[in-house]
Amino acid sequence: MRIGVITFPGTLDDRDAARAVNVGGAEAVALWHADADLKSVDAVILPGGFSYGDYLRCGAISRFAPVMKLVIEAAGKGMPVLGICNGFQVLCESHLLPGALTRNSDLHFLCRDQEIEITNNTTAWTSSFIKGEKIVIPLKNGEGSFQCDDQTLAKLEGEGRVIARYVGENPNGSRNLIAGITNERGNVVGLMPHPEHAIDTLTGPSAQGLGFFTSIVNAMVK
């Protein structure tokens, strides 16, 4: 199976994401923001970084990149899409996911190993985990505070669409400790912390991030 990894100008984590895809058992396919072709991929990852310099708002300009038109169409037809960090911001700006990511409540850029709890293991990207499983992966962002109105929050919680929560102290002011969410269909997932940096204990705090990349392989094989 082929998983596209999109590079926007200013993307940082595309190489780690591609490596994680390969280690997870799929073939990573490089996609460029200006591509008008998804190269027959089965799923897409929007990696972390500072696409378009975070100008205007994080992810606001990337949303209008030519490749995103195709991603939005394909996501609507059920193609699995994972947005990590800046990718999550792009998915929210694209309205593929509800809410928005705003400035961390203490204004600091955070870079640390963060414990999160997987609270929904039924999505295409989280099926390798056990519900309630706690994993440690890096969290590194300045605008990671998940915000939405009360009605949206109640809907997300009521439908079990929060896929991961921060464990312990709230690192960034996210509502209900939300670290990741999914859409109604469960094919689009946004996640603030970085599983692609935690696939090997040589360089990461754990290898527990790999579960996101084996999940998608399992989901596609089924």
Added chain:
Amino acid sequence: MAIIVVDVMLKPEILDPQGNAVGSALPRLGFTFAQSVRQGKRFEIEVEGEPTPAQLAEVEKAAEVLLSNPVIENYVVRVEK
């Protein structure tokens, strides 16, 4: 030539840590007037001649689609003389 101004502010219910930081810096400098501070963005768009209603409608659309994120922000469009 006229300037169309678009002011974008976070919605009142959205936490504004930058505004809060400015609000707490003011009294440290002896400025004691502020009860609270909210920080926003201002766009100045230059157009040829007097803006037409059609142009203003286009700017409204751009403010909705690009200049603001309606999930967390409100905007106001006006013409600066």
